[in-house]
Amino acid sequence: MKQPFFHSVYLFLFLALCQIELLAQDSQKYAIIPQPQSLTPEKGEFLLNEKTTLLLPVDSAGFKLAASFLADLVKNAAGYELKYGKAGAKPSKNTVAFLVDPNLxxxxxxxxxVHSKGVQIxxxxxxxxxxxxQTLRQLMPAEVEGKSTQKTFPIPAVTITDAPRFSYRGVMLDVGRYYFPVDFLRKYIDLLAFYKINTFHLHLTEDAGWRMEIKKYPKLQEIAAWRDxxxxxxxxxxxxKYDGKRHGGYYTQQELKELVKYAQNRFITIIPEIDMPGHSLAALAAYPELGCLKDTTYQVLTAWAIQKDIFCPHETTFTFLEDVLTEVMEVFPSKYIHIGGDEAPxxxxxxxxAAQEVIKREGLKDEHELQSYFIRRVEKFVNSKGRAIIGWDEILEGGLAPNATVMSWRGEKGGIAAAKQKHDVIMTPNTYLYLDYYQTPEARKTEPVAIGGYLPLEKVYSYNPVPASLTAAEAKHILGTQANVWTEYISTGDHAEHMTFPRASAFAEVAWTRPERKNYADFKLRLLQHSKHLDKLKVKYAPYFKAEKGLSQAGK
Structure with missing residues (x-):
């Protein structure tokens, strides 16, 4: 009587192992990041070649940006140009057809x-x-990412229905501590687009450097942009210890306008940040009258620490900030302007x-309410230009500005409080989404110096931006989520890539994919295959995930 039982157990285990093997094969064949909401494998493949034709809708405004991205990808890899068929033509053999579906x-x-005869989008x-x-690109061989001898590109047959979980999916790069060349920013934007991230938060000003040209205040370029x-x-x-080397640089307004356009062509919005009232030492070095102290020579910061010197609430300070923000908004058309608000002793x-006189004049309780007054004044000005502000969660202190969106970085507490007050929130808690933290338990032995903390790939992947304590109505105020790359200890583009990827790949799935579709074991299998694309793109990603137990064997 026991033998049939054991046969059943063995059969069950055999079928389970077969299922695991099939899942592993699918993870490699359909190594898409972020994971789509629905993916149905099909039989066969489509072979994209030099005779493949691109079909656009009759009203193709904007759609050619998507089609030309694919065409440029293939041209750069294989050397030939995909031709366009007649707009509005019905999909036929060997076509990639773009169609409008108003019901999505x-x-x-x-x-x-994707089927053997062609592709429909x-x-x-x-x-x-x-x-x-971008999904189609990830289904193609990695050879499509650079010059190749390969002339045809097989794409596995599949049916995908997809949409993002959150409307705001952002990554922040701090260029205030270190200046990064424009060419690197373009590459960074390309990588964000690869993962369907739609917002690039550019942290432009810091105690250690001011990075944007402001024509009305030339000393910001001459003094604030440089440290000794x-x-x-x-x-x-x-x-x-100090290196004794002058460091700095700034982006001209023309460079930034071109960068904005470059990002727009990849459906990415750049949100600029001008930090206030704190993190303003570089600006004070250029214009000391904006500070609270007299007979003091401010200097651009050369080490990393929170500074006591911040903008003083003089009328001249508000005039300066309004002038600066006017030029910022002329360059950046984004709905949101980030005004910082964090770490302001x-x-x-x-x-x-002077500050105490403002407190008395405005009937404020204390310096925290003075910061709220400061932020509200700036918000009123930004709102008058048809824009809205975002601030770090410190802007909650002393009372939140009426229309402000809160970026919750000190855990989720600030975001929860703001959502309960019916304010929009972007979740960006440091414990899950600060990509300047160490990536391995043996950090000091294996990694370059970092600010501290420990944030492995799996922990990034595990994050859920909607706290369980929120009601359904309150949860609607969670616009999305953002990962941040602060650069106190990141001075080069290669190092920035090492800290950003593949953790930003995991973050992309947090921001795009619904929780029930997420699976870390499956993500790792996809990532191992997907990393071949990053290799071809010459991304200096952190390789630690390849050493995780069982991953290399499972991915073979």
Missing amino acids: ENEEAYTLQ KSKTAKGAFFAV STVVGHAKDKPR KDRWKQSA
Whole structure:
């Protein structure tokens, strides 16, 4: 009687192993990141070649951006140009057809069908079509990412229905501590687009450097954009050592306008950040009258620490900030302007007669309410230009500005509080989404110096931006999520890539894919295959994931 039982157990285990093997094969064959909402494998493949024709809708405004991205990809790899057929023509053999589907759930949604005869991409807008192209690109061999001897590109047959979980999917890069060349920013934007990230938050000003040309205030370029030296090693090391080298740079308004256009062509919005009232030492070095102290020579920061010197609430300060923001908004057309608001010690305000006079005049309780007054004044100005502000969660202190969106970085507490007050929120808690943290348990032995903390790939992947404590109505105020790359200890583009990827790949799935579709084991299998694309793109990603137990064997 026991033998049939054991046969059943063996059969069950055999079938389970077969199922696991099939899942592993699918993970390699359909190594898409972020994971689509629905993916149905089909039999066969489509062979894209020099005779493949691109078909656009009759009203093709914007759709050609998506189609030309695919055409440029193939041209750069194989050397030939894909031709365009007659707009509005019905899909036929060996075509990649872009079709408008007004019934899809939102402007970023798409469906993708690949079969032996051709490819059909349906979307409501060009934005959805562009995201579909990124999915198609990831289904193609990695050779499509650079010059190759390969002339044809097989794409496995599949049916995909996809749409993002969140409308805001962002990555922030801090260029205030270190200046990064424009060419690197373009590459970074390309990589964000690859993962369907739609917002690039550019942190432009810091105690250690001011990175945007402001024509009305030339000393920001002459003085605030440069520091005389930079700390070597960790700022906490004693005694501190410095490199004695001048560092700096800034982006001209023309360079930034071109960068904005470059990002727009990839359906990415750039949100600029001008930090206030804190993180303003570089600006004070250029224009000391904006500070609270007299007879003081401010200097651009050379080491990493929160500074007590911040903008003083003089009328001249508000005039300066309004002038700066006017030029910022002329360059950046984004709905949101980020005004910082974080890490602003109140020591100088407590000592300043001018600051105390504002508190008295406005009937404010204390310096925290003075910061709220400061932020509200700036918000009113930004709103008058038809824009809205975002601030770090410190802007909650002393009372939140009426229309502000909160970026919750000190955990989720600030975001929860803001959502309960019916304010929009972007979740970006440091414990899950600060990509300047160490990536391995043996950090000091295996990694370059970082700010601290420990944030492995799996922890990034595990994050859910909607706290369980929120009601359904409150949860609607969670616009999305953002990963941040602060650069106190990241001075080169290669190092920035090492810290960003593949953790930003995991983050992309947090931001795009619904929780029930996420599976870390499956993600790792996809990532191993997907990393071949990153290799061809010459991305200096952190390779630690390849050493995770069982991954290399499973991915063979």
